[in-house]
Amino acid sequence: MQLRTFRAIQNSEPKAIFIACGDPRFQDAFEQFHLEALNLKNGDFIPIRNGGGPTPLAHPNTLPSRCKWMIRQIKFYCQKFSSIDRTILVAHKNCGYYA
Numbered sequence: 001m002q003l004r005t006f007r008a009i010q011n012s013e014p015k016a017i018f019i020a021c022g023d024p025r026f027q028d029a030f031e032q033f034h035l036e037a038l039n040l041k042n043g044d045f046i047p048i049r050n051g052g053g054p055t056p057l058a059h060p061n062t063l064p065s066r067c068k069w070m071i072r073q074i075k076f077y078c079q080k081f082s083s084i085d086r087t088i089l090v091a092h093k094n095c096g097y098y099a
Helices: 024-037 064-080
Strands: 016-021 045-050 086-089
Touching (some): 016 024, 045 064
Parallel strands (some): 016 045, 016 086
């Protein structure tokens, strides 16, 4: 197996955390949203993708371990990158997680 390297974004100062669903049907829409509506390009935000996106934050009693995990992630990134000034929560229509 040949070792390959890929370009990294140097000295990134992300402005936001972007929490969205991991459903592959909507990844292009999420990318278009953060680029066109929010004017955030890769490196300007930290993506967190999981089934249902931000749902665990709305249900801390029903989904306690997932909620705690997500809060820990948000706190970690906010401590690591002082440039973060917002968290963006994104949902989409017909999410299978809500069924």
